[in-house]
Amino acid sequence: MTEEEQVVDLLSAMVKIPSVAAKEGQVADLIETFLAPELKAGLIKRERISYAPGRDNLVLTIGNPNAQRWLGVDGHMDVVDPGNVNKWQFPPFSAHVEDGKLYGRGATDMKSGLAAAVVAFKQAAHEKLDHGIQLMATVGEEVDNDGARQLSAAGYGDRLTGLLVAEPGNSNVDAAERGIIDYTLTAHGKAAHSSRPDLGANAIHGLFAFANAALTATAPLQAKEDPILGHATHNIDIIHGGNQINSIPESAYLRGNIRTTMIADNDAFIAALKQAAKTTVPKGVRLSLSIDSVLGAAAASPDNDLIQLVQTARQRAGLNRGQVAYRTGITDAALFYHDGLDLAIYGPGNETSHETDEYVTLKDVFDSVKVFKDVFMNY
Missing domain, CATH: 3.40.630.10 (Zn peptidases)
Known part of the structure; x- marks a missing residue:
């Protein structure tokens, strides 16, 4: 042969x-x-x-x-x-x-x-x-x-x-x-009838608050150009929440994917995500951040x-x-x-x-x- x-x-x-x-x-x-x-x-x-x-x-x-x-x-x-x-x-x-x-x-x-x-x-x-x-x-x-x-x-x-x-x-x-970070951000709220949002806490609104804060917090890191690996990236790729159109969602989550470099590394991005998870959210909403997978550049x-x-x-x-x-x-x-x-x-x-x-x-x-x-x- x-x-x-x-x-x-x-x-x-x-x-x-x-x-x-x-x-x-x-x-x-x-x-x-x-x-x-x-x-x-x-x-x-x-x-x-x-x-x-x-x-x-x-x-x-x-x-x-x-x-x-x-x-x-x-x-x-x-x-x-x-x-x-x-x-x-x-x-x-x-x-x-x-x-x-x-x-x-x-x-x-x-x-x-x-x-x-x-x-x-x-x-x-x-x-x-x-x-x-x-x-x-x-x-x-x-x-x-x-x-x-x-x-x-x-x-x-x-x-x-x-x-x-x-x-x-x-x-x-x-x-x-490049390195990689996969993360999940979960928002915990309170269900209520959509006609009475004052009785609930909208978890999806919590996601929006985090997403804005996270994209802002990681923007300076994405702006750094590594001489070998170029620019880091950060994308929110999955978002899920709510059960019915006339109900305030009591929980919601999103998942993000980050590709890191040697000068915009995993530690810097994780710190930015943790800071974003402390952002102001609607009353009654609580955020929890999970770093699911990490691999360095x-x-x-x-x-x-x-x-x-x-x-x-x-x-x-x-x-x-x-x-x-x-x-x-x-x-x-x-x-x-x-x-x-x-x-x-x-x-x-x-x-x-x-x-x-x-x-x-x-x-x-x-x-x-x-x-x-x-x-x-x-x-």
């Missing part, structure tokens, strides 16, 4: 597993089966770290166990929900191949990157390396980076000097990503050693060097990031992540295997 056939077989098998915040253990099984000869020969060391039943993180290592330089390679095994399957040109978990493209949920985000990394890892396992490589296949990235949080807390990122996250990049080589130098190594590998594979950029979205990177860590977020894929008819171009995957192998050998 050729290398390209191996890649397509592995990727197809991965995409056929509907690992929507579940069943990542089956993806880990596929990877272990693919690497069985190397595992049996002791060329690859393996650990499975259980997150929940049927949901295991997989950590694989090769190279010099006493190395000073360790390259971490990260890829998640879960995918987002496919949505209305009837809108798909091909069933979302069929891994249909047509005109040089493989279609399916997770084809771009990010089973293609994980499959390419695993194939390159298998090849590198047969080489003598003076450094170490630690491949981490994680669970629950699409929900709250569950697996990466677990591995990070257990110290799996501590020895890393570099981190390659195989997320789709559309040929970009990213050196940074991660920003390495745009010309760090790993970025340059990826660019050089692309050139040797007959590709352009790739534009250095940053991510507005998040990956597992921030969980493993620490000062001095070389960071590159790079992998096969395009802008169809989370979309209907998500696909990846197979040539992109084949090229990524070459780039990853080059990086693994020369780190």
Whole structure:
């Protein structure tokens, strides 16, 4: 079987597993089966770290166990929900191949990157390396980076000097990503007939007061321009309240999403939200703020050693060097990031992540295997 056939077989098998915040253990099984000869020969060391039943993180290592330089390679095994399957040109978990493209949920985000990394890892396992490589296949990235949080807390990122996250990049080589805050603001009021608002306390009016205060309080932070990550953003994306048109709502909530930078960071935004939650509200209304999920920004130098190594590998594979950029979205990177860590977020894929008819171009995957192998050998 050729290398390209191996890649397509592995990727197809991965995409056929509907690992929507579940069943990542089956993806880990596929990877272990693919690497069985190397595992049996002791060329690859393996650990499975259980997150929940049927949901295991997989950590694989090769190279010099006493190395000073360790390259971490990260890829998640879960995918987002496919949505209305009837809108798909091909069933979302069929891994249909047509005109040089493989279609399916997770084809771009990010089973293609994980499959390419695993194939390159298998090849590198047969080489003598003076450094170490630690491949981490994680669970629950699409929900709250569950697996990466677990591995990070257990110290799996501590020895890393570099981190390659195989997320789709559309040929970009990213050196940074913004942080994230998800929050919920709940307003508690008192129900009453709409003809007698004086007898109640309108929770929705409390939401309006908070929303105005929060957008005002965070505006100065959004105005700051980070030299790498640009401007932070703050959006209120969900609002819910009320039960009936002729009743004063006794409760209501809104949810907001913030993307932070190194100079407009999570602490500054959380402080602004807490201040906004103290704003004046209608009599009888009480506000409560919940910070639901937090992940810090991660920003390495745009010309760090790993970025340059990826660019050089692309050139040797007959590709352009790739534009250095940053991510507005998040990956597992921030969980493993620490000062001095070389960071590159790079992998096969395009802008169809989370979309209907998500696909990846197979040539992109084949090229990524070459780039990853080059990086693994020369780190």
